[in-house]
Amino acid sequence: MSRTILITGGSGKFGRVLVAHFLAAGDTVVTTCRSDQSRVSLQSEYSGIERDRFHVVQTDLTRANQAEELAAALRELRLAPDCLVNNARSVEYLALKENGRVSRSDFAGEFLMDVIVPYELTMELVEAQGSALRRIVNIGSIYGLVAANPSLYTDPVRQSPIHYGVAKAALTHLTKELAVRLAGRGIDVNCVAYGGVEGRVDEAFKARYGKLCPKGRMLREDEIAGPVAWLLSDNCSGMTGQTLAVDGGWSVW
Template structure:
């Protein structure tokens, strides 16, 4: 059976762990040649190893998305050998920490703006240059449910995630007539090593706060990424898709 991304190239920022790794594995399983980018060589190598062990094709490039020269080079690497960029997942970002607005650290806010807003903007900028030149492409931006609703103690984080959604919608309108679709995924809490290390009772309370009664697996978010990157969502662009177990429902 032909895999739906056979012959296509994909680029994933923040591909060394969590949602980025799960998405890279899922895209590769469907036939894409995946290039994962991030700042930590060991985790990127492990993602490539897992993809290859499952029979897929992958490579990695070390890059800081806040550095324009580095992300430009990383996108170039992703197109090496094919000259194409068919799928881009902009997943790199920073979650921050709980701080009330009146006590919010300016340094923390600057860090989140640099990674979440500037990093995604620069990634999109250089990815779109390839996609517009070839007249096709599917881009997925990893935002958060926090960009859709208020989250006490995370005002700075929520602001950057709302900015990601605004960039997604604006850019989607710019290129809608050029064969390119851009969408965002807005997860709720996802089962990551950070969550796994929490106190069991607190972890249980986090799951209970989602109407479906649990937090997500990274693979469930990756499923949404694959759908938005595929022809099965060919009439979908400019959306911010909640994948949050009902958490953001009014």
């Protein structure tokens, strides 16, 4: 049975993989992006998909009231998502000062994208008239479960900013809180904490990563979508409030 799935951050590395997977599965997909360039790129990439099965909404979720505006856009499209994947983020907030410290604004910005935006969008969709929402997956990180290992990096302070992991840890707890608060509405809320994924690092980094991970390698892009697809399926209807570590065993030692 076809579902309607809202995936935020569809122009990013994870977002593109997830959009492609669920469109291929026959679902109707709505995704968000910040720039007009990203919107045009996404629409062009999937120009062969039936127009009523793929929609791109351009929105800046860092701005106030954007959850309400996104919900209004969904109403205009006459779509009520069954599933929500909170995936949007902004690398702009990972910048550090010259002394290696995080500015107050960047710390707040990372927390905004990883915690406040998922909360606001979730509640907006839950409380929308005619809501069909049943499953939510938050896209997290192993650094929300464990601290960064300095041995992985040549410059740990700058290559693994402290506020990224702190915000992802808060997202893990938000998942638990929402699972409890929304259980009575029949909504499951879970999180996937991913390990490092190939594609943006050099061979030296991959080699260091492999020595620190039981599987001996980073994740491949083709390993991203499966866990989310499972959490959005009826096969895990008894699971809520959990964070699934998809990390090649990174967090077990």
